[in-house]
Amino acid sequence: MPLELYLDLMSQPCRSVYMFAKTNNIPFDFKQTSLMMGDHHGEEFKKINMVKKVPAMRDGEFCLSESIAMMMYMVEKFKTPDHWYPADxxxxxxxxxxxxxxxxxxxxxxxxxxxxxxxxxxxxxxxxxxxxxxxxxxxxxxxxxxxxxxxxxxxxxxxxxxxxxxxxxxxxxxxxxxxxxxxxxxxxxxxxxxxxxxxxxxxxxxxxxxxxxxxxxxxxxxxxxxxxxxxxxxxxxxxxx
Structure with missing residues (x-):
């Protein structure tokens, strides 16, 4: 089951998450979440991220906010190349x-x-x-x-x-x-x-x-x-x- 990524590419952190996932061929469903239209204030989105901000991620029953935490999660889960977050x-x-x-x-x-x-x-x-x-x-x-x-x-x-x-x-x-x-x-x-x-x-x-x-x-x-x-x-x- 692919990750669900709730993103609006007008947002800087969303763009970093998007490019990281795409560059590393990580399978995900792009869930467009418009900041201008207020999608992040909806009740359904609040179930994904109670602080009502993008980006947000759902992996099965596990939900995560904060772009850096999300990319580090993907580094570990998908064993991306070392240069992204070096072991050195x-x-x-x-x-x-x-x-x-x-x-x-x-x-x-x-x-x-x-x-x-x-x-x-x-x-x-x-x-x-x-x-x-x-x-x-x-x-x-x-x-x-x-x-x-x-x-x-x-x-x-x-x-x-x-x-x-x-x-x-x-x-x-x-x-x-x-x-x-x-x-x-x-x-x-x-x-x-x-x-x-x-x-x-x-x-x-x-x-x-x-x-x-x-x-x-x-x-x-x-x-x-x-x-x-x-x-x-x-x-x-x-x-x-």
Missing amino acids: LQKRARVNEYLSWQHMATRMHGSKIFWINIMVPKIMGKEIPQDKRDDAIEELNGTLKIMEEKFVGDKQFIAGDQISLADLVAIVEIYQPFAAGMDVFEGRPKLKAWKDRVRQAVGPELFDEAHKGVMGAMEMVKGMDGSKLEAFKPRIQKMFF
């Missing part, structure tokens, strides 16, 4: 180092730009204050500097010569502001070269498929009925105003 102590530590750091760095700061450039104007009908926009850009630039100089550096990938879970988790977060109109790779040659290597390692066709939706997010959100996004207003108010 120090290489694994490099993967864990990035995964531990990224929650309050690439994830938080990359997401903020996406909200500022795409979601806030549509939902609130106004731009956020310029000082908060400038602060968000400065925070992301600082994160990208650390990403390029520390985590990528002169290596092929974050943990060494081969792609790992850390690279998948990193690339989807970095693509979020990129899709929102901020060229995060401009003036960062090492980061751009790393991005190209990750895309090649995953497979260009799969990589582009996974990111197709988010790369068209600006036009998609513009065409949406703003009233359907009302549920996001409290979150935006708390974050930006």
Whole structure:
């Protein structure tokens, strides 16, 4: 019986889970769960993940949330190639180092730009204050500097010569502001070269498929009925105003 993966590829963690499963030929049923349509708030989905977030996974009677936990579960269950989560102590530590750091760095700061450039104007009908926009850009630039100089550096990938879970988790977060109109790779040659290597390692066709939706997010959100996004207003108010 294949895994059930509840995903919305507009979500960064969903894209990392999707690419990992597809790259490793792990059988799964794709359960489309639209964040924009509020599918994650339904009673049926709550049975899968009580915190009402994607991605979520069901393996028989076993349900799991959190993208990193899900990929580690698949590493163990399906005995994926060692480079994804290396047995070597120090290489694994490099993967864990990035995964531990990224929650309050690439994830938080990359997401903020996406909200500022795409979601806030549509939902609130106004731009956020310029000082908060400038602060968000400065925070992301600082994160990208650390990403390029520390985590990528002169290596092929974050943990060494081969792609790992850390690279998948990193690339989807970095693509979020990129899709929102901020060229995060401009003036960062090492980061751009790393991005190209990750895309090649995953497979260009799969990589582009996974990111197709988010790369068209600006036009998609513009065409949406703003009233359907009302549920996001409290979150935006708390974050930006």
